[in-house]
Amino acid sequence: MRFIRELAAKYGVEVSLKPTGGPDGYLINGTIVLDPELYPPRMNWVFCHELAHHLLKHPDSKKITPEMEREADSMAAELMLPAAKFRQVMALYDIPELKALYTHASWEAIARRWAEMRPAVLTIYDNEQFTNRQGPKGLNFPSRPTPQEIELVRDCFQNRKHLTGQVEGLALRSYYVEDTPGRRRVILLTEMQD
Ligand SMILES: [Zn+2]
Incomplete structure (x- = not known):
């Protein structure tokens, strides 16, 4: 609650x-x-998302548009993981280290921020089911995971640990996360190799 109390007091x-x-x-x-x-x-x-609606002076929930939701998500990400600092630390650390540094943020929030800035494609599987795949605007990528990505995700679920892979100029990193009761999650980041 410290994170919430501090921001609530600030705003x-x-x-x-x-x-x-x-x-x-x-x-x-x-x-x-x-x-x-x-x-x-x-x-x-x-x-942070609700605080963003407040700071952006959005109307009551019934009148919220999808565009306003996107604005609120974007400001929430900035409140959770301010870009200037995040950019500096992501040059030094990998996702698990960032998670240890930003204890108030979820694996998903950190991976999304990472995906936004690299840029990278973010893919999520929950309980071995495909849930979500997103990439930054302007980045061209297959809308469904490729066979190589699926294989890494499967290995990640089986071994219950973080795994990395490389394929055709792409770096794949998959993170095995059990942070919510009843949910085994794999978060996959796919990006161009350095
Ligand atoms: Zn909202």
Whole structure:
């Protein structure tokens, strides 16, 4: 909670932990309501996202557009992992070290920030099922994982540890993460080799 308390004090918002009846969190009259059951890094992210809506003076949740959601996500990433510092440390460290440095952020938030800045393609599998694949705008990449990527992800689930690979000028890094009960996750980053 220290991360949330500090940001809340800095930006003058109230925080209330109570059952939300559905969403992970929401903003009402300058108060950010958060589901107390959330895994802490997830709660931090939801807090930053709602804080961003507040700072951007977005209207009530019913009038939020997809564009506003993207703006809020982008500002939330900056609140969680400020770009100037992140850029410096990502030149020195790999994802697990960044995770140890930014304890308030989830593996996913850190990998997304990394993917944005390198740039790299981010692919997520949960419980061995494909969940999500995204790359920065303007980067051309196959919309579904390639056979080589799938093989590395499968090995990662089997061995339950981080693995790296190389294929045709691409560097692949896959991270095995158990951070939420009932969810085994592999986060894969694919980027051009240096
Ligand atoms: Zn939102």
